[in-house]
Amino acid sequence: MLEPAAAWRYVALGGLAAGLAAAPLLAHAGAFIPMVAGAVASVALAVAVPRSAGRAARLAWHVLLALSLAALGAGVGVARVAAIDAGALDLAAGQRATVTGHVAAVPRRVDGQVGVRVDTPDGRLLIEAPEPVVDLPVGAAVRATGAIRDPGPWEEGWLARHGIRDVLTASTIELRGGFRRGAVSLLDEARVRAEDALGRGTDAERAALLRGFVLGQDDRIDPETVEEFRRSGLSHLLAVSGQNVLLLALLAWPLLALLGLGLRARLLVTLALIVAYVPVAGGGPSIQRAGVMGTAGVLAALASRPSSRVYAVLLATAATLALNPRASGDAGWQLSFAAVIGIMIWARPLRQALVGRSTPEASIRGALADAVAVTVAATLATAPLIASQFDVLSLASLPANLLALPAVAPVMWLGMLAALAGQIPWLPVEPLTWVGGALAGYVAQVAAWLSAPSWAQVDVSLDGPGAVLGGYAGVVLVVTLALRWTQRRAALRLSPALAAAAALAVVVSLAIAVSPRATERIAGPVKGLRVTVLDVGQGDAILLEPDNGNPLLVDAGPADAEVGAALADRGVERLAGVLATHPQADHVGGIPDVLERIATDRLLYAQADPTLLGAAVAAGTDATRIAAGAHLRTGSLRLRVLWPPRELLSRPLDPAADPNALSLVVVARWRDFELLLAGDGEAELAPVDPGPVDVLKLAHHGSEDAGLAGLLERVAPVLAVISVGADNPYGHPSPETLAELRARGVAVARTDVDGSLTIAVDRRGFNLTGNG
Numbered sequence: 013m014l015e016p017a018a019a020w021r022y023v024a025l026g027g028l029a030a031g032l033a034a035a036p037l038l039a040h041a042g043a044f045i046p047m048v049a050g051a052v053a054s055v056a057l058a059v060a061v062p063r064s065a066g067r068a069a070r071l072a073w074h075v076l077l078a079l080s081l082a083a084l085g086a087g088v089g090v091a092r093v094a095a096i097d098a099g100a101l102d103l104a105a106g107q108r109a110t111v112t113g114h115v116a117a118v119p120r121r122v123d124g125q126v127g128v129r130v131d132t133p134d135g136r137l138l139i140e141a142p143e144p145v146v147d148l149p150v151g152a153a154v155r156a157t158g159a160i161r162d163p164g165p166w167e168e169g170w171l172a173r174h175g176i177r178d179v180l181t182a183s184t185i186e187l188r189g190g191f192r193r194g195a196v197s198l199l200d201e202a203r204v205r206a207e208d209a210l211g212r213g214t215d216a217e218r219a220a221l222l223r224g225f226v227l228g229q230d231d232r233i234d235p236e237t238v239e240e241f242r243r244s245g246l247s248h249l250l251a252v253s254g255q256n257v258l259l260l261a262l263l264a265w266p267l268l269a270l271l272g273l274g275l276r277a278r279l280l281v282t283l284a285l286i287v288a289y290v291p292v293a294g295g296g297p298s299i300q301r302a303g304v305m306g307t308a309g310v311l312a313a314l315a316s317r318p319s320s321r322v323y324a325v326l327l328a329t330a331a332t333l334a335l336n337p338r339a340s341g342d343a344g345w346q347l348s349f350a351a352v353i354g355i356m357i358w359a360r361p362l363r364q365a366l367v368g369r370s371t372p373e374a375s376i377r378g379a380l381a382d383a384v385a386v387t388v389a390a391t392l393a394t395a396p397l398i399a400s401q402f403d404v405l406s407l408a409s410l411p412a413n414l415l416a417l418p419a420v421a422p423v424m425w426l427g428m429l430a431a432l433a434g435q436i437p438w439l440p441v442e443p444l445t446w447v448g449g450a451l452a453g454y455v456a457q458v459a460a461w462l463s464a465p466s467w468a469q470v471d472v473s474l475d476g477p478g479a480v481l482g483g484y485a486g487v488v489l490v491v492t493l494a495l496r497w498t499q500r501r502a503a504l505r506l507s508p509a510l511a512a513a514a515a516l517a518v519v520v521s522l523a524i525a526v527s528p529r530a531t532e533r534i535a536g537p538v539k540g541l542r543v544t545v546l547d548v549g550q551g552d553a554i555l556l557e558p559d560n561g562n563p564l565l566v567d568a569g570p571a572d573a574e575v576g577a578a579l580a581d582r583g584v585e586r587l588a589g590v591l592a593t594h595p596q597a598d599h600v601g602g603i604p605d606v607l608e609r610i611a612t613d614r615l616l617y618a619q620a621d622p623t624l625l626g627a628a629v630a631a632g633t634d635a636t637r638i639a640a641g642a643h644l645r646t647g648s649l650r651l652r653v654l655w656p657p658r659e660l661l662s663r664p665l666d667p668a669a670d671p672n673a674l675s676l677v678v679v680a681r682w683r684d685f686e687l688l689l690a691g692d693g694e695a696e697l698a699p700v701d702p703g704p705v706d707v708l709k710l711a712h713h714g715s716e717d718a719g720l721a722g723l724l725e726r727v728a729p730v731l732a733v734i735s736v737g738a739d740n741p742y743g744h745p746s747p748e749t750l751a752e753l754r755a756r757g758v759a760v761a762r763t764d765v766d767g768s769l770t771i772a773v774d775r776r777g778f779n780l781t782g783n784g
Contacts, residue, residue: 023074025326027081032333033340034082035089085330089337096175096336101135103160103178110157111137111180114192115148119231125641125658126231128185129174130154136175138163141182142658143641147232149207151191151200158182173338183659202435203227209434210427213442214449221452222445224250226427235643236650237456243463245391245409246416249455251344267421269382283307289428304331325352343401347394354393358491359385365498383421387413392491396474396483405472408462416458419451426451464648466560540774541649541682543707547763547783548573550713550737550744551598554689555579556680561647562588562613566678566689568602576605588646589614590633593691594675595621607631616644618656618676637661638676650681654700655693672712673697679705685773688727695719706778707731707771714745714762724756731759731780733771738764 103109113132120127126145129138139156148154158181163171171177191200206227211219217234224230230238230250241247268278290303307328329349332339339345362385367377391410399405406412426448430441462468474480546553548569557563565587568575579587587610592600595617604627606612615628615635628635638644639658644651655677675693679686679702688702690711696719698711708729711717713736732753736744745762753760761769766782 020074020077022323022326023078024081025323025330027078028085029326029330029333030078031082031085031087032089032330032337033085035086035093035333035337036341038086038090085333088334092334093337096338097177099136100175100177101132101137105160105162107160108158109160109180110155111139112153112155112188115150115152115154117174118150118229119145119148121145121231121235126185128154129176130156138171138176138179139182139185140179141185142639145185146187148185148187149191149200149204151197151203153188153190153192155186155188156180156182156184169341173336173342205434206431209430209441210445212434213445218449218452219445221250221456222423222427222430222448225423225452226431236645236652237459239643239645240456240459240463243406243408243469244412244459245406245462246412246455246459248347249416249420285428304328304335325349325356328352343397346397346401350393350397351390354389355386358389358392358495361495362388365495383417384414387417392487396480396487399472399483400474400480404469406469408465408468412458412462415462416455419454423448423451423455464560466647540772541685543680543687543771543773545709545733545735545761545763545769545771546573546575546578547768548575548602548735550740550742551601552593552691552709552713552735553602554709554735555582555584556646556649558647558649558682561645561649562586564588564591564644564646564649564651565606566591567593567599567691568606570598571601571605573602574605575602576607576609579606580609584610586610587612589616589644591644591651591676591678592617592621592624593677593689593693594671595619595624596671596692599692600624603627607633618661619671619674644678648682651678652681652702653678654702655698670697675711677711682773683775685778687771688729695723701726704728707733708758710734710745710749712744713737713740713742714749715742716746716748720749720752724752724758729758731761731771733769734760734762734764736762736764740764 101111111130111132111134113130116129116131116136121143125140125142126148127138127140128148129136139154139158141156141158161179161181163177163179167179171179191197191204207223207229210222210226214222217237220230220232220234221237224233228251233250238247238250241250268281273281286303286307332345359382363381366381366384388410391413395405395409426444430444430448433439433441433444474483540559542555542557544555544557546555546569551569551573552567553569553573553575554566555563556566563584563586565575565579568590587606590603590606590612592603592615594600600621603615603624607615607627608631612631612633615624615633616638617624617635618637618639620637625635627633638653639661640653640655641658642653644653653676656674660674672692672694675691675698677691677693677698677700678689680689681687685707686702686705687707687709688700688705689709690698692712693700694711694715694717696717699719700723703726705727706729708724708727708731710732714734717723734745750760761780761782763769768783770781770783771778772781
């Protein structure tokens with residue numbers, strides 16, 4: 013309970029935080045009057061604190077104090093929101109503009125598109141451009157030319173939190189050389205040295221992971237790896253957030269205990285780690301908030317009294333909202349505080365449930381129990397919010413975080429030490445980054461393992477505050493019952509060996525018990541990956557079926573092939589997506605029938621076609637435009653779009669142009685097996701280079717292709733398949749194409765000769781069968 017003499021401090025902080033949180037709703041109100049009135053009333057009430065008044069009088073005084081501080085907070089917050097908004101560039105939509113400025117944050121690279129926040133002399137804006145875009149270090153000077161557009165409804169809130177109104181759509185973003193000037197340039201230089209240090213002594217992939225873990229610089233991490241971290245519930249490790257800083261500090265705590273440091277010394281060392289970390293990571297607003305929240309979390313988790321923990325959380329809330337009153341709408345802010353509160357409430361009881369009350373912290377069992385308790389508490393406390401924000405729930409999150417646990421703190425410490433040592437050019441960092449890179453690779457492998465099963469992530473939507481509260485009520489009930497059950501028995505006697513064995517047993521048991529069985533279909537159960545090139549006559553329709561994900565269909569042949577009915581007969585009940593390579597009848601004529609018959613998550617296309625888009629709307633299927641650089645996934649099957657570039661799609665459509673030039677070309681990968689699906693994009697029109705592949709689906713039904721020899725040289729397939737109709741009037745496949753394949757020793761399979769082709773892929777390799 014709070015001491016009466018000290019309760020006013022909590023009331024005051026709570027009122028201030030509430031006023032700051034309400035400020036965005038009062039953005040158009042005047043800030044001066046509530047600020048002055050609140051300040052005067054707060055000072056008067058603080059001076060006139062009742063010492064011997066009764067409970068009713070003290071309660072009334074607390075209410076007045078909270079209201080006065082709320083008014084003060086609202087006034088300060090409104091002024092702060094106005095100051096943030098005043099720094100936004102404000103131009104008319106459609107206006108052409110050339111802007112120069114400095115990179116304000118790590119770029120976001122999604123689906124072949126780069127978005128970067130830029131500070132210009134005239135204000136802040138977001139610049140977006142298609143890949144490829146060079147590395148854009150924070151603070152670097154850049155230049156771009158393009159057209160202004162208003163933010164879409166899906167990005168308005170996010171941009172408003174960063175004080176941005178306009179988006180410049182450019183063809184590219186150029187580095188101009190140099191960085192920001194003034195005191196902030198010192199942070200830019202420190203960050204560049206840290207980035208360079210983390211890239212020495214390890215390969216590029218692990219260096220990118222280290223930069224993500226330590227600096228929040230995740231823009232150069234492979235998109236497939238980012239998706240694996242997201243599905244496995246480990247994505248919080250790739251972005252610097254309050255939760256990340258908090259986990260770093262709390263995982264350091266048991267190691268410091270093992271070193272024999274006392275409570276005060278451990279607290280000081282932990283806080284020193286955070287203070288050193290913030291400027292090395294760039295010192296921007298996001299890392300400042302992370303530092304504040306991490307510090308508050310440490311104080312809250314380590315404080316000896318529950319009331320002190322509450323005060324620390326309230327202080328962090330007020331401090332972060334004073335920096336940006338709109339921060340409360342950010343998912344990262346919400347998740348950070350949810351993690352802090354979960355650790356504050358559950359970490360200690362969970363530790364006691366694992367090893368009892370008598371186990372000292374300065375022991376291996378105690379340190380392991382502390383780390384496990386913190387991880388479990390944070391994971392459980394953030395689950396309902398994740399479901400609310402992202403409409404998914406990662407069932408793999410808890411086992412993934414527990415398996416990654418031994419490596420997370422060492423990666424952070426080694427990365428921080430390397431980043432700090434990198435500030436002095438002659439200090440060697442390679443031993444630190446080599447070990448840190450190896451541990452980062454282990455965490456990435458955990459993400460890959462736990463993201464692969466179809467049960468790793470489920471669709472769960474918690475819409476509205478009521479649903480979120482209901483979700484938390486369920487979590488609290490389950491945790492409370494579990495803790496009470498353990499209290500009736502002796503502690504679980506956790507030992508390192510037992511913990512490792514139990515974690516492994518849990519993961520294996522879940523994989524066996526929960527992983528869905530392949531549906532029995534006419535073609536038999538899928539084991540690994542099954543690729544079926546359907547015989548649809550003169551057209552294309554290719555079904556990709558991974559054993560742990562919903563199938564994906566590439567094209568659907570002409571309408572009279574009735575591919576939708578054929579899929580239903582095969583037992584296909586749901587498709588992860590239908591990919592329309594280009595709007596010609598022999599490829600997309602059957603898509604409306606497929607969407608009508610088969611539940612389909614997404615229609616993916618490069619060139620808009622009114623008929624297809626109308627069919628998607630009628631079927632309730634999301635339609636998404638994609639281009640080179642986009643990544644798709646269903647289960648363990650991954651697809652990467654190689655063609656066409658986004659800039660080609662943005663040009664006005666030339667009715668006389670060859671539509672095949674904009675055909676989607678994708679490479680599908682399952683484990684080590686790769687399949688190049690060329691659509692109708694002949695190599696002379698779509699010069700792609702994915703590297704060696706196992707199977708090539710020839711473009712345009714095997715038509716003559718001047719670029720085929722070069723493509724075969726680059727991809728060196730073992731097998732080429734041709735989807736082509738018998739007795740077609742075009743002479744497909746051409747004799748020249750067949751001769752080129754024979755000359756290179758590439759095996760050939762054709763639907764006009766062999767009927768529908770089935771490629772069965774497993775860990776040992778692949779084999780081909782036909783039904784012709």
